[in-house]
Amino acid sequence: MTGPAVTNGHAVEVPFVVAGRRVDGRPPAIRHVENPWATITIPEFSEHMADELTTNAEIAALPTQEIIAFLNRLGCLWRTDEYPRRRRYVRQLQEVRGISEPAARSEADWISLILRGHTRIWDQLDVELGSRFMLDDWIRREETEVRAFPRGLSVHLLAGNVPSAAAVSLVRALVTKNTVVLKAAARDLLTPAALALSMLDCDPLHPVARSVSAVYWDRSDEAGRALVERADAVCVWGTLDAVEWVRRNAGPEAEIVPFGPRRSVAVVGAGICTGTELEHVALALAHDVFLHDQHACFSAQEVFVEAPAEPLLQELGRAFGRYSELLPRSRDTIDDAAVVSLMRRTAEFLGAEVDTAADGGWTIVRGLAPGSQHPHGRCLYVHEVTSLDEVSAHLDAYVQTVGVAPWDLCLAHRDDWASRGVSRITELGLMNLFRPGATHDGYYPLSRLVRLSSTELPSAVHGKGVVAPINQTERLEHGTLVELVMS
């Protein structure tokens, strides 16, 4: 991965941002990260840099509304191509990652939406913490007043499979007033840096901007490991190995917020029968398969279709064709191409029906479950079932999202599916949309990014079920402690 700069492909320099300060690579303290299309030159992460990454008290003292307002301003910048950094980001996603222009624009749009969604952020705080004022004030909860405080230094180990997920992790940590270190993944060095740099564009002296860092270190880097060890919270996105590494290396009091590997499936009931409905469902399914080239945890990898599956399958070919134009596939590495080709050939050996786009851009496999590892690359496994009751046997805690059509299937099956470990059930076509109140991998992430303190009412307040002041000494003397609460 590291080595001298190559002469072919794009040469891109990506700076770090360290505690709100841009750090450009200066030889010899640089490293080159190569992929099939580009060589990215970044600064070398150092112990000295790591030392600068400490909790910033400024953001902890900032009213939530100021943080959200800043994020909103930032999101507005990201809204259009008027913003040069967005233009550069969209171009570099294509050059460096091989992402198609429409898909790159879609990533930038999502970043804008995530940053700009102030009302939704307030709602999210309200739902996940119990009150949107929780980080700014003491909130009455029964006989206490409770207030949420940031954990402190939050380190985000990103996976890079979905570029805009960096924005999700960033916003969650900032609105809970944490200092943020975005540790980029080798396959996406662009997004964390672009986000942090855009904050400097917005206002380099703003406490939020000064609380954000975007860096990269190699997996064996001791300074990076030591930083994780002293972090107050670690959000880790990616493989089980990555999650286990964090569990081994994080401090004993650190809150680990894992987003480990998940898969998602779609379910289509027999109630879909008219041509228009079929077309709509097929397009919705195509969206959930094609977005992020199926690399997201919420991407549909399999669809269970209540028999007969044939009408939907006929419509799917057209829908996949349509989405091939809307979101053209990223350029494949030879490894990506090989994994998909080998999967197709395996399916053929096992007797499955395999339908492939003329250009190899998508694959539909019928009559076979994916092996231990789904190949991604827009491959959909179709299972025809006689009853949707059969679906639950295929669900477990590794299933993040189930997308359904028609919607009333949700009401009929959600108890069963959720009890098997499914985190979310959505309408088909909306599997990527986390609405306020949605769980993420089985929990509310904001609640894990704060610690709660409570102040409790004095003895003069009797409390529920108590009809006299609380005097424990007197009750111990009289042996009446058990009567503290009236029957």
Added chain:
Amino acid sequence: MSAFVAEVTARVHQLDEVAPVDRIIFGRANPFAIAKRDEMALTSALVADYVRWHRDHNVGFGRFVGRFEPADGDDLVASVPVFPIDLFKQLDLASVPNAEVVRRFRSSGTSGTVSVVPRDDVTLARFAGSMRVGLRLLEPWLSTDELDINVEVVSLTASPQEAGDIWFSYAMALGRAFASSEFLVQGGVFLAEAAADAIARHLANGALVGVVGPPALLMDLLTWMGANGRRVRGRDRIVVLTGGGWKRRIGEAVEPDELRREAARVLGLDSLEQVRDCFSQVELNSVFVECAQHRKHVPPWVHALARSPATLAPVAPGTMGLLAYIDTSARSYPCCIISDDFGAIDPEPCPCGATGTTLRITRRVARSTGSEGCALKIQHALQGPEEVDG
């Protein structure tokens, strides 16, 4: 002739009719001296017979082959469908009755998803034969006619008994079929000092010493010998054969030429030609041994081709693709496989003079989670935990 080879030969001769592939593997003629044109005709004939036989004896493979009808003008050998080796993790691909399977060999790995390959006597005998044929490429440093006379093998692997059904260990321990062997990985621990002692002892006794093992353990041995003042003067009396690759210790891998130079320095070899690498995998039934030019030669009973990662169609020699093999020595299972390895078929004949296809293996296909290989089992006890994303 060792008892093992005699037994193998006897088994093959028990067959009603000696198959053409056996005439090549076990015949007296040098398979690497067949003229190119004859070799192509021979391989084509062997492959056609081979595919037909497995189609008729293996229902799953027969159904698979039936899905692919070659178009007019297609190269019949190149159009034989190959299947991914992953299928050995999912299916029992035996083409012979269970009673004929003498052993099911496994690739190593800790994930629980390992390849399982059923082998009968004939298939195992042919594998041993392929090793013997491959060793011809080591001449004049090693004469295959004298293998069992004065050769001592110092094996940097576990004994076959300790290794169980792990194919790599079985293959690397095959030296025992031809020569006296000592196994220096015991209880998962590599005994470097004992290996150095054995080399010195055999040299003192005037034996020709074969040092056989994975490159990482060879490097461990060389490092230990260098650090402990145990360098030897092997001159032309040591031949080193590595196999299995660096696997999990890939971070420590050195260039092949560097390994050869270090081996020559510590073992006091006359020539870098005395250090060779070889390739096999559990799903393949032959060994590709390096010649003096350090090219891996494919024997004529194996058809090797690089295929496009995107379409699996054959690519031109010299072009990198997924390496695919049809190994007609595998009777107990259909060895019409496409591997997980990127590589290329060399476009030019090998200057060493041996005929036949030579190939380069570049690297494994990168998947989102790592897979572990054969050398892992031995090395597991010798290293720290695997690196992870973090």
